[in-house]
Structures are given as C-alpha cells and as structure tokens.
Amino acid sequence: MIAFDNVAYSYGGGELLSDISLRLTPGSFHFLTGPSGAGKSTFLKLCYGELLPSAGRISLFDREVRSLSRDDIALTRRRIGMVQQDCQFLDHLPLAANVALPLTVAGKTSTPQDLTDLLGWVGLGQLADAKPPALSGGERQRAALARAIIIGPDVVLADEPTGNLDWEMSLRLLTLLVELNRMGKTVLIATHDLNLIRQAKAQVAARVLRISKRRVQLAGADL
Amino acid sequence: MSLMSLIVPDRRADRQADRVVPPSGHTAWLTSFTAGAMAFLAVFALALSLAAGRLADRWSDALERTATVRLSAPEDQMQLQTDAVLAILSTTPGIATARAMTDAEQRALLEPWFGPDLPIDALPLPRLIELTETGSGYDGEGLRQRLAAEAPGAVLDDHTRWRRPLAVAAGRLRLLGLLSIGLIGTATAAMITLAASAALAANAQVVRVLRQVGARDAYIARAFVRRFTLRALTGAAAGTLVGMIGVALLPSTDTAGGFLTGLGFQGLSWLYPLVLPPLMAVVAFIATRAAAFRKLRELT
Numbered sequence: 213m214i215a216f217d218n219v220a221y222s223y224g225g226g227e228l229l230s231d232i233s234l235r236l237t238p239g240s241f242h243f244l245t246g247p248s249g250a251g252k253s254t255f256l257k258l259c260y261g262e263l264l265p266s267a268g269r270i271s272l273f274d275r276e277v278r279s280l281s282r283d284d285i286a287l288t289r290r291r292i293g294m295v296q297q298d299c300q301f302l303d304h305l306p307l308a309a310n311v312a313l314p315l316t317v318a319g320k321t322s323t324p325q326d327l328t329d330l331l332g333w334v335g336l337g338q339l340a341d342a343k344p345p346a347l348s349g350g351e352r353q354r355a356a357l358a359r360a361i362i363i364g365p366d367v368v369l370a371d372e373p374t375g376n377l378d379w380e381m382s383l384r385l386l387t388l389l390v391e392l393n394r395m396g397k398t399v400l401i402a403t404h405d406l407n408l409i410r411q412a413k414a415q416v417a418a419r420v421l422r423i424s425k426r427r428v429q430l431a432g433a434d435l
Numbered sequence: 436m437s438l439m440s441l442i443v444p445d446r447r448a449d450r451q452a453d454r455v456v457p458p459s460g461h462t463a464w465l466t467s468f469t470a471g472a473m474a475f476l477a478v479f480a481l482a483l484s485l486a487a488g489r490l491a492d493r494w495s496d497a498l499e500r501t502a503t504v505r506l507s508a509p510e511d512q513m514q515l516q517t518d519a520v521l522a523i524l525s526t527t528p529g530i531a532t533a534r535a536m537t538d539a540e541q542r543a544l545l546e547p548w549f550g551p552d553l554p555i556d557a558l559p560l561p562r563l564i565e566l567t568e569t570g571s572g573y574d575g576e577g578l579r580q581r582l583a584a585e586a587p588g589a590v591l592d593d594h595t596r597w598r599r600p601l602a603v604a605a606g607r608l609r610l611l612g613l614l615s616i617g618l619i620g621t622a623t624a625a626m627i628t629l630a631a632s633a634a635l636a637a638n639a640q641v642v643r644v645l646r647q648v649g650a651r652d653a654y655i656a657r658a659f660v661r662r663f664t665l666r667a668l669t670g671a672a673a674g675t676l677v678g679m680i681g682v683a684l685l686p687s688t689d690t691a692g693g694f695l696t697g698l699g700f701q702g703l704s705w706l707y708p709l710v711l712p713p714l715m716a717v718v719a720f721i722a723t724r725a726a727a728f729r730k731l732r733e734l735t
Contacts, residue, residue, distance in 0.1 A: 262647075282732075283651050290649035300644050304457040316455070317650035359648065 213238055213367055213398055214259050216428075219268035221254055228254055230426045232268070236367065236400060241393045241416050243409050244402040245431065246423030252402040253297075255423065256369050259400065260292045261285040273366075290318055293360030295370040299352045301344035307331070307355055308340040314363040322362065334358045334388060349376035350385075357388060367398040374408055382408055390416050455645060456638060456658040462630040466663055469630070470670030470715050471677075473623040477616050478678025478708045484612025485707070486698045491605030494598065502575075504533075504564040507588040517562050520586045524566055527581070529573030533566040564589075623667075623715060624722040631663050631723040635730040642734050656727035660720060667719030671712040679708050 214236040221229040228251045236242060236259075244252050257263040258270060261277050270277040272288050280288065293314075301310045308327055315322050322330075331337045334354040339347065347355060353373055360368055370389065374382035386408060393399045393416055403409065412418050420431040504524070508516040517535050524533035536544075538556075541563060545553055575593055582589040635642065645655050682699050700707065 283653075286646065286649050286651040289647065294647055296647075300640055300647075302455060302457070302641055302644055305454070309454075313455070313644070314648040317645060317648055317654055363649070 213273060215271040216258075217269040217271075219258065219265045219270055221251070221258060221263065222266040223254070227266075227426060229258075229423070229428070230267075232428045234421070234428060236398055238366070238398055239393070239396050240398050241390075241412070241418040242400045243412065243418055243420045244400060244423065244428075245404055245406070245409065245420060248404065250423040251426070252404075252423060253371050255428070256294075256371050256400070256402055259367075259369055260289055260294055290314065290363055291366045293357075293363070293365035293368040295353070295356045295360050295368070295373050297372040297375050299356035301352070301355070303344050306341045306343060307336065307347070310344060311355060311358045311362055313359060318363060320363070327362075330358050330362060335384070350378070350381040353377060353381075353385060354388070357385065361392060361397070365397070367400070368392055370399070370401045372403055373401060374403065374405060379407075383411060386412055387415075453658050453661055455650075455655075456634075456641060456662065462634040462637075463662075463666060466627055466630045466666040466719070467670035467673075469626045470623060470667040470719065471674030473619050473626075474671035474674030474711045474715055475678040475681075477619045477711050478675055478682060480612050480615035480619060481707055481711075482682050482698050482700060484609050484616070485700065485704050487605050487608035487612055489701075491602055491609060494601045494605060500568050502566050502568065502591060502593040504566065504582070505590045505592060506562040506564060506586065507559075507590075508562075510559075513562055516586050516588060517564065520564055520582065520589050523578075523581055523585055524564070527573055527578055529569050529571055531567045531569045533564060536563045536565055561588075620714070620718055624718045627663060627667060627719045628722045628726045631659060631726040632730050634659060634663075635727060635734070639734050642731065652728055652731045655731060656724060659727050660723045663723040664716050664720045668712055668716035671715035675708050675711045679705070 216232045216234050219229065219232040220227055232255075244255060246252055254263060258265060259272075261272060261280065264270075264278060272280070273291060275284070275288075277285075301307075302313070305313075308331065309316075311331065312322055312327055328337060328340070331340055334357055336351060336354055336358065339351065344352065344355070353376065357368075357370070357373070360370075368389065373385055373389075377385065382405070389399050389401065390412065401412075409418070409420060421428050422431040423429075504520055506513070506516055506520055521533055521535065524530050541560060542553060544563075575591065579591050582591060642655055679700075685699055
C-alpha cells in the first residue's frame with residue numbers, strides 16, 4: 213500500500229530522514245515512535261503526499277508519488293484518512309458537515325443515519341450541530357478520526373492523536389483505532405506515548421517503528 | 436468547469452462547493468463595488484465611443500457630398516462670372532445642384548466671427564457657389580481644369596482638407612472610447628484578481644483542510660470562482676443600470692447641441708450596455724480562476 217525505498221528527506225540544508233525502506237502492508241498496525249523533532253510528522257506527511265522525498269522512491273498504492281499530479285494526490289488522499297495532532301476544521305460548518313467533508317468533496321453522500329451512527333461510534337452523537345470551536349480537545353480528536361474514516365479509506369494515519377487527551381480518552385481513541393484495524397484498515401500511529409503502545413499491543417498485533425538517527429528501525433520487544 | 440456551470444444556481448455540486456468557503460468578508464463588497472463602478476464607467480465610455488462614431492459619420496456625410504466654388508472677380512464682372520460658373524456646373528456630369536449663395540447667406544456665415552454689423556457690401560468678398568453631387572460623384576480634377584480655363588477666378592473646394600481631420604479626430608475619439616473600455620476591463624480583472632487572491636490567502640486553513648480530505652483544486656477553485664463571478668455579475672448589473680440612467684438623464688440633442696448633448700444611446704444601441712454585466716462576469720470568471728489555481732499551488 214505504502215512503500216518506501218531508500219527514502220531521504222532534507223529540510224533547510226540538513227537531512228531529517230535518510231535511507232528509509234519499509235512497507236505498510238494491508239491490515240497491518242504500526243506505531244511510529246521517536247523523540248520530538250525526530251521526524252515523525254514528516255514521515256507521515258511523506259506517507260500521504262504532502263511532502264515529496266528528496267531522494268529515494270515512495271509508492272502510494274503502487275504509484276510513484278513523484279509521478280502523481282495534484283489531482284492524483286487528491287484522489288489518493290481519499291484512500292488515506294489522516295488525523296492530525298492539531299485537528300483543523302472548517303469552523304463555520306457544524307460538526308456533522310465537517311465529518312462528512314471527505315464525502316462532500318468526493319461528490320458522494322451519506323445517509324443521515326450513517327452519519328449519526330459514525331458520530332455515535334466516536335461518542336459525538338449529541339454534538340452533530342455543534343461548531344468546531346465549541347469542542348474540547350478530545351472531542352476534536354475523535355471528530356478528526358470520524359472524518360478520516362467516513363469515506364472508507366484503506367489506510368488511517370494518526371499524528372499524536374492522544375497528545376492532548378487524558379488517559380481515559382486516549383484509551384477510548386485507541387480502542388476506536390484497533391476496531392478500525394480489525395475491520396481491515398491499515399493503521400499507522402505516530403506517538404511518543406509508550407504506555408499507549410503497550411496498551412495497544414495487548415489488543416492487537418502491532419509493530420513498532422522507531423526513528424533514530426534519521427533512520428526508521430523496527431523496535432524490539434522491550435516496549 | 437464552465438461559466439454556465441457556475442452561474443446556474445441550482446447545481447447541487449456548486450452549492451456544496453460554495454458552502455465550504457466561509458461567508459464572505461471585505462472582499463465581497465469590494466468585488467461588487469469594483470465591478471459596479473467599472474461597469475458604470477464602461478457605460479459612459481461606450482456612450483462616448485458610440486457618439487464619436489455617429490459624429491464621424493455625420494461629419495463625413497455632411498461634407499462628403501457637398502463642395503463650394505469660391506469665385507473672385509471684379510465687382511462689375513462678378514455676376515457674369517457667376518453665371519459662367521453655374522453654366523459649367525450645370526453641364527458637369529455628377530453634379531446634382533449648384534446655386535450661388537445670397538448676400539444674406541454669406542453674411543450669416545461670417546456673422547459668428549465679425550458680428551451682425553459687418554458692412555458686407557463694402558468688402559471685396561468672393562461669391563460662394565454651393566454644389567451637391569449625385570451618388571456617382573463628379574470628376575474633381577476635370578472640373579478644376581474647366582474652371583481654370585473658363586472662369587480663372589473660380590476655385591473648387593471639395594472640403595477634403597476639412598473633412599479629413601474631422602473624420603480622423605472623430606475616429607480617434609471612438610478609438611479612445613474603445614480603449615477606455617479595454618482598460619476598464621483590464622483594471623476590473625486586476626482588482627478582482629487581487630480580491631480573489633486575498634480571499635484565498637485569508638482562507639488558507641480552509642484550503643489546507645480541503646486538500647487534506649481529498650479535494651481537487653478544481654473543487655476548491657469552483658467555490659471561490661462561483662462566488663466572485665456572481666458578485667461581479669451583480670455589481671456590474673447595478674453599475675450598468677445606474678450608468679444607463681445617468682446617460683438617459685443627459686440633455687438630448689438639439690439644434691444648438693454640440694457633441695456633448697449627443698452623448699448617449701440611440702435606438703437599438705440602448706441594448707449594447709446590457710452586454711457589460713455578463714462581460715464583467717466573464718472577466719471575473721477568468722481572473723478568479725487563474726488567481727485561484729495559482730494561489731492553490733502556493734498554499735498546498
């Protein structure tokens with residue numbers, strides 16, 4: 213689905229990531245860890261075509277990312293649900309419309325019941341008409357997750373999805389992501405929360421990738 | 436994305452695209468005002484251009500088919516020479532009528548310059564003979580040669596030296612009007628481009644969110660292009676209406692009226708300004724679309 217071959221990414225004259233080769237296979241569950249500034253967010257941005265590698269080759273659904281036009285990238289992103297750490301919404305639209313946005317831009321529709329079910333699944337059923345500025349951090353994260361999956365993507369990427377959440381809310385979000393994985397979605401979560409990773413490994417066969425010294429390595433079982 | 440698809444109001448996809456952009460800010464009234472003001476000015480430029488065209492035609496028509504023979508002769512031979520010239524003219528093919536102007540008519544011609552008390556009888560003024568030509572026209576050079584041989588004091592003036600500069604001046608005035616319309620269109624495009632770019636920059640977060648969830652550039656651009664096109668259309672319609680009312684209220688042409696009182700639309704030319712609002716909408720469509728795609732490449 214997503215394949216890196218000897219990928220490097222340079223920024224501001226220095227190399228942030230180098231010589232990365234890996235594959236995210238369908239239905240896999242990965243965590244991406246590493247210290248702040250190690251390049252986790254950059255790695256995720258490379259995964260959905262927001263950034264292009266300075267060296268090497270990235271394939272998204274068997275297409276080399278450099279060969280994709282802007283329209284191709286837009287269409288590819290409909291297959292990749294993204295949950296950002298600082299979830300951004302269209303503040304003038306109610307939550308339900310924000311969650312349905314990927315369908316709207318794709319010219320598709322969802323039934324009101326489907327939308328209600330999805331909002332209920334992430335625990336936001338009562339807030340369908342609320343505007344995003346009125347939501348708490350945890351509600352925004354769950355709304356972002358709902359938005360990321362409403363169009364039925366093959367891959368879900370999450371960048372520090374529990375960064376602003378308390379432990380209880382973090383576990384709730386993790387449970388949702390695990391459920392998605394059980395539905396066959398490929399999940400990649402960037403986080404530095406080792407407790408979250410340990411909790412996940414108890415529920416799902418998750419692999420842990422660690423960014424260290426600009427490279428991505430498969431972490432050991434000590435986590 | 437066609438212009439029609441943007442201005443037909445009941446297209447569901449366009450309405451949805453329109454909704455994703457927040458309600459307008461200052462760029463909304465700026466665009467409408469600009470389009471309105473420019474359409475207002477364009478109405479007057481159009482009126483100027485049309486009036487100049489009519490003026491050029493009128494001057495050409497008035498001078499083209501007439502000529503004057505100016506006859507200088509001693510007073511005791513003036514009538515004899517006049518009769519001789521009239522006889523030549525009456526036998527010249529292509530001349531419809533010829534007549535000598537009376538003293539009263541000549542005095543009336545000179546009155547604007549010399550006043551009503553001019554002692555015309557005491558002045559050695561030439562006799563003016565006015566002629567009009569037929570549709571096929573006459574041989575000017577041949578007539579000049581006959582006059583030189585049979586009435587040496589007679590000089591043919593076919594008004595060319597008057598007609599040409601007047602026609603040139605009127606033509607340039609018409610060109611100036613058209614150039615003004617072109618400049619107004621260009622300025623409108625520039626201002627709407629700036630407004631559209633500002634709107635896109637102000638909505639950078641919206642653009643980023645839309646790109647992140649898989650919106651194509653055409654989808655995002657459509658929301659802005661549709662909005663700016665409709666604003667320009669509305670503003671231009673209002674500006675055109677006010678401009679047409681302004682032109683209609685100008686004094687009408689009368690016998691004492693000069694060029695300015697003829698500045699207006701006549702007959703079917705009242706329909707010409709109605710082209711301006713859709714034209715402004717097309718300008719806004721092209722300008723906003725170009726600005727939107729350029730800005731989108733910058734933002735994401």
